[in-house]
Amino acid sequence: MALTGIQIYKLLPKTNCKDCGFPTCLAFAMKLAAKQVELSACPHISEEAKAVLAESASPPIRLVTLKADGYEVKAGNEVVLFRHEKKFYHKPGFFIRERDDASLDQIRERVAATDAYTVNYVGMDLTLDGFAVESASGDPTTFSQAISAVRAVSQRPLILMSRDPGVMAAGLQAVNGEAPLIYAADADNWEAMADLAKQHQAPLAVFADSLEGLADLTQKIKARGVEDMVLDHGARDLGTSLARNTVIRRLALKKTFRPLGYPIIAFPGDAGDAAWEAILAAHAVAKYAGFIVLDHTAPEMLYPLLVLRENIYTDPQKPIQVQPGLYEINDPSPEDPVLATTNFSITYFSVANEVEGAGLPAWLLVTDAEGMSVLTAWAAGKFDAERIAKDVRRFHVPDKVHRKRIVIPGHVAVISGELEEELPDWEVRVGPREAVDLPTYMKEALV
Numbered sequence: 001m002a003l004t005g006i007q008i009y010k011l012l013p014k015t016n017c018k019d020c021g022f023p024t025c026l027a028f029a030m031k032l033a034a035k036q037v038e039l040s041a042c043p044h045i046s047e048e049a050k051a052v053l054a055e056s057a058s059p060p061i062r063l064v065t066l067k068a069d070g071y072e073v074k075a076g077n078e079v080v081l082f083r084h085e086k087k088f089y090h091k092p093g094f095f096i097r098e099r100d101d102a103s104l105d106q107i108r109e110r111v112a113a114t115d116a117y118t119v120n121y122v123g124m125d126l127t128l129d130g131f132a133v134e135s136a137s138g139d140p141t142t143f144s145q146a147i148s149a150v151r152a153v154s155q156r157p158l159i160l161m162s163r164d165p166g167v168m169a170a171g172l173q174a175v176n177g178e179a180p181l182i183y184a185a186d187a188d189n190w191e192a193m194a195d196l197a198k199q200h201q202a203p204l205a206v207f208a209d210s211l212e213g214l215a216d217l218t219q220k221i222k223a224r225g226v227e228d229m230v231l232d233h234g235a236r237d238l239g240t241s242l243a244r245n246t247v248i249r250r251l252a253l254k255k256t257f258r259p260l261g262y263p264i265i266a267f268p269g270d271a272g273d274a275a276w277e278a279i280l281a282a283h284a285v286a287k288y289a290g291f292i293v294l295d296h297t298a299p300e301m302l303y304p305l306l307v308l309r310e311n312i313y314t315d316p317q318k319p320i321q322v323q324p325g326l327y328e329i330n331d332p333s334p335e336d337p338v339l340a341t342t343n344f345s346i347t348y349f350s351v352a353n354e355v356e357g358a359g360l361p362a363w364l365l366v367t368d369a370e371g372m373s374v375l376t377a378w379a380a381g382k383f384d385a386e387r388i389a390k391d392v393r394r395f396h397v398p399d400k401v402h403r404k405r406i407v408i409p410g411h412v413a414v415i416s417g418e419l420e421e422e423l424p425d426w427e428v429r430v431g432p433r434e435a436v437d438l439p440t441y442m443k444e445a446l447v
């Protein structure tokens, strides 16, 4: 747990020498507690105090990063139990499991398809993050060949899965130079697995069927020199899994319990059934998993999971926005109308999709309303006549259109008079309240 200013002050020399640039040690301690200065600014601090302060400054949940060829999946460094308290920072990585008892052709074909899977959601391309290769055969050569087959068609980060250190050593050899997540150390193999993790500077997943067992193992593995760990608490059912994930997060954040201060890995696919897998995966996204290993790849499961993850890991105080500007829909001519809306992404996509889908050409003026929807922005004074007129000029709209017609959303009909004053040579029209009614309105009222 982070120390308070007073707790930090007790560890300082208390000489008020001012060498740190502050008039007193207490002033420096307060700044340090607020993370506004570096500990190194005090040259007189003892090694003992330095160690205590450095420990308190390290994050309660260790950040673990999987990297490969420009791809990166980060988990950990979270600071809250509930998203509304601040935000969740690192989206859990989705990894698709391949077992080495499948044929190499099958593996290559499936991985290539999953690697290319992308869905566009409010302007963002959402993809999966990597692959987990499991040794079902128990044979080192078969495992290596399966890993090489995955690597032949995807460069995304990997999780290698075997409890046999000999098999794992062969797998790590197949991706020599990379640092995949090694899954897993347990009560029987942890020394050999820890040595492999150290040798390859790779993070190590640790498995135990109880939190006590898990904490015991992580401490032993840390003492052997491995810092980056990931936790598998063994529960696969919804209730126990939720309870253990929550206890781990709570102990890490509220008690700074370092033995469980690591990201969690979840295996929804172990449920076997696709519907249960989807439920368990959704629960893992919402409740604290850092890495999620899936077995099914049906788009009807992946798409909602990707969207769910995106929504949970956005900043609740910051709406998703699109870039303000003048957007062209269906190749508009200078005679086509200008539709004004805000830069809240859902508003933008609702309007753009309706007009585009109807095949109607238009200019879409997206006004900087700080990411708010039409009514909210208007109520907050962020979508008014002055702002719209300003953006008409900022984005050089008069240079694009001959017939100066601008349509404002029906919800803000009240500003039409003011907008006519701001844009005296424009025809200001009040459109429908809902985007879904725009095509009909454009066909009937904008002729």
Ligand code: SF4
Pocket: 012, 013, 014, 015, 016, 017, 018, 019, 020, 021, 022, 023, 024, 025, 028, 029, 041, 042, 043, 044, 045
């Ligand atoms: S340099 Fe260190 S000892 Fe001197 S005033 Fe600052 S905190 Fe205190």
